Amino acid sequence: SSQLGSTLFLAVVVMSKRANENSVRPDPDEAKAGLFSLPSSVRPLTTDASPDEALIGKWVSEKGSCRIGKDIMTARLSYEEAVESQRLHGWLDPVAGETTSWKGTLALLKEGQGPWYGPSFGPAPDFVGDIKVRLVPGESPSLETQIRVADEDTEFQPPVSFKLESVASAAPVEPSPFKLQLPAVQKNDSDNEEKEESNKKRSRH
Template identity: 55%
Template sequence: MTKRGGGDKELQAVQQLPKTFSLDNPGDGLHGSWKSEKGKCTIGKDPVTARLSYTEPVGEERVHGWLDPVSGEESLWHGTLVLLKAGEGPWYGPSFGPPPEVVGDINVRLLKGDKPGMETQIRMQDEEEWSELTKFELEEGAEEKPMPKPDLSNLLPMEERSESRET
């Protein structure tokens, strides 16, 4: 029989917090609505997972990606992109069904300077080369709003619970 908490073994959590979790996370500088000559995108903290999330409208659909910091690089994040249909929320894991099809990868770099800026580079799934850098600036007059909470009711239907129960 072994003792709990005894020995030199480090206890492992079932689910780890992101290693970049801090109150002064450099990813916070990416939060906002961004515009470029090619279009617009939004970067913010996902309300369900608190992960950095990239969203770009494409017609009635939108491109979505989770952004993770690139080890050994300053102010650089990488993500895998998927195409989501209108009204469809991000994929949070196997309990949400099969994962959406990956359509590409993205690199996002926060630019330092007097005026907030960032640049993106995308590689589509069937291409070998990365696109040219696209420079973005924060939209004038666009308020930093929290990411909209996804409607999970169609994925996780809950039965209405009555306030009174018979015993």
């Protein structure tokens, strides 16, 4: 019985040690998640208009362009800007107490890499800074963005003004190379015979 008791005691010690090792093991992606304003819930896409609809589209400035769209999985606003073969991506949240301002954190995504929704979606991308977006209403609305680069800027950089890319500047739609061809109407032999017989009768009279 003493040998059995010793065996059970050792088993309990081993299991307890393994549990402690698993509980204290740090998750680097969990730590990185704290840097990003990630989607907290999945919201269904709706057709109802919302105040942020005016942000959606491609915006251009003297320094480049950016896109603001609504994420297909979370229905949240997202900011994207091409940086050579990579792109900046950030989730945009409304600024409390303001109706035309949004803010977010920026990640640098590699070519072909999709948005990061949290640790369950693989390794976290590189956190590169914060962004503020402000919509300037008017007859021709404009967009102002300010970026604060991580580990470099203590304050946000001066705003960069963007204009919504007009429909007129888009490439015209090319006409379709395919033409609709209607099938030729085929005449039955019986119809031809009847017409020939009718013509013969008319010629006799």
